[in-house]
Structure formats: structure tokens, C-alpha cells
Amino acid sequence: MAQQFKTFQSVSDAYKLLVDLGAPDRLIQHVKLVGEAAEILILYFQQLDLKFNRDWIRLGVAFHDVGKILYPSELVDKGNRHEAAGELLLLSKNIDPKIARCCRSHAQWQQIECDLEELVVALADNLWKGKRNTKLEERVITKVAQILSRDYWDMFAGLDDKFEEIAATGDRRLARSM
Numbered sequence: 001m002a003q004q005f006k007t008f009q010s011v012s013d014a015y016k017l018l019v020d021l022g023a024p025d026r027l028i029q030h031v032k033l034v035g036e037a038a039e040i041l042i043l044y045f046q047q048l049d050l051k052f053n054r055d056w057i058r059l060g061v062a063f064h065d066v067g068k069i070l071y072p073s074e075l076v077d078k079g080n081r082h083e084a085a086g087e088l089l090l091l092s093k094n095i096d097p098k099i100a101r102c103c104r105s106h107a108q109w110q111q112i113e114c115d116l117e118e119l120v121v122a123l124a125d126n127l128w129k130g131k132r133n134t135k136l137e138e139r140v141i142t143k144v145a146q147i148l149s150r151d152y153w154d155m156f157a158g159l160d161d162k163f164e165e166i167a168a169t170g171d172r173r174l175a176r177s178m
Contacts, residue, residue: 005094005095005096005097006093006094006095006096008059011035011058011059011061011062014058014059014062014063015028015031015032015062017093018031018062018063018066018069021066021069021089021093022069023066023068023069024069024072024075025178026075026177026178027065027066027068027069027075029176029177029178030065030075030177031061031062031063031064031065033128033129033173033176033177034061034064034121034124034125034128035058035061035062035124036128036173037123037124037125037127037128037166037173038057038058038061038120038121038124040162040165040166041057041120041123041124041162041166042054042057042058042120044158044159044162045120045144048144048148048158049148050144050147050148051147052116052117052120052147053117056098056099056117057117057120057121057124059099059102060099060102060106060117060118060120060121061121061124061125063086063090063095063099063100063102063103064086064102064103064106064121064125065082065086065103065106066082066086066089066090066103067081067082067083067084067085067086067087067089067103068082068086069086069089070082070085070086070089071085080107082103083103083104083106083107083108084103084104085103086100086103086104087100087101087103087104088100089103090103101118102118102121105118105121105122106118106121106122106125107122109122109136109139110135114139115143116140116143116144116147119136119139119140119143120140122136123136123137123140123163124166127163127166127167127170128166128170128173129170129173129174129177130167130168130169130170130171130173130174131167131170132163132164132167137159137160137163140159141155141156141159141160144159
């Protein structure tokens with residue numbers, strides 16, 4: 001019999017779980033701001049008629065930093081202990097391992113093979129604050145081009161413009177972070 005994982009009807013349900021796990025307001029605000037960047041990407045991908053799992057991206061964004069509940073100093077200081085800890089925490093709560101893996105893949109996308117959804121979570125986690133990451137953006141463009149059976153350069157201009165649009169408003173999102 002296949003294992004049944006906890007399901008979520010909406011991102012609000014994911015936020016509720018974060019609160020139940022003890023997430024501070026700062027973490028909830030962070031994932032909401034990353035979510036704003038992700039929603040812009042999701043909308044653009046829909047306009048491209050790209051096949052992807054938007055609900056998974058939304059849950060990945062909501063949970064990507066859940067390990068910071070256990071390592072709250074990493075809410076303000078650099079650190080990566082929250083990555084594996086977050087994955088283990090979600091697995092202990094019967095969350096789908098693919099979603100739980102996002103706790104690692106959002107930061108370790110250069111070391112592990114990631115699907116488009118994982119890369120989009122990592123990208124949104126950079127762009128929300130105005131940070132551009134060329135290598136990550138190139139990986140996303142490559143994946144989108146592969147899925148759409150299009151040339152990389154055919155996809156580059158539109159995606160690069162969208163990435164810049166999101167990054168350009170990062171200062172406004174940063175001003176709303178705690």
C-alpha cells in the first residue's frame with residue numbers, strides 16, 4: 001500500500017503548519033515575500049504554456065526554510081544547518097519527500113540534480129530581494145527551453161526580462177521584511 005502524505009488545500013494551510021511548528025513571524029514574512037516573486041514566475045510560465053507544477057512551487061516556497069525554526073540564528077546570520085534539519089522536520093510530519101527535499105535543493109541546486117520546480121524555488125529565493133544569480137538563471141532557462149522544445153536563446157530574452165523585473169522591485173520587498 002502506498003504511503004499517504006499530508007496534503008494541503010492551499011498555501012494558507014502550509015503557513016498554518018509553519019505556525020503550528022513554531023515559525024516566528026519573520027520566517028512567515030520571508031516565505032510570503034519569496035512567494036510574491038514565485039507568483040510572478042508562475043504567471044509568466046503559464047503565459048508560455050509551460051507544463052509545470054505550480055502548487056508544488058508554492059509549497060516548496062512555503063517550506064524551503066522551515067529548518068530555521070530549529071536554527072533561528074540562521075534567520076539573520078548565514079548558515080546551512082537549517083537545510084537538512086528542515087527536510088528531516090518535514091519528513092517527520094509526513095510531508096511528501098519531494099517537497100521536503102526543497103529544504104536542501106533551494107540552496108544546494110549546484111550540487112544536486114533538480115527539476116524545474118526546485119530551481120524556481122531557489123530562483124525566487126534569490127530574486128525576491130533583488131539578487132540575480134546568473135548560473136541559477138541559466139539553469140532555469142535551460143530547463144524551460146527543454147520542456148518547451150525551444151532554443152535557449154529563444155527563451156533567454158523574455159525570461160531575463162522577467163527576472164530583472166522581479167529583482168528590480170526587491171528593495172520594496174526587503175523594506176517589508178522583518
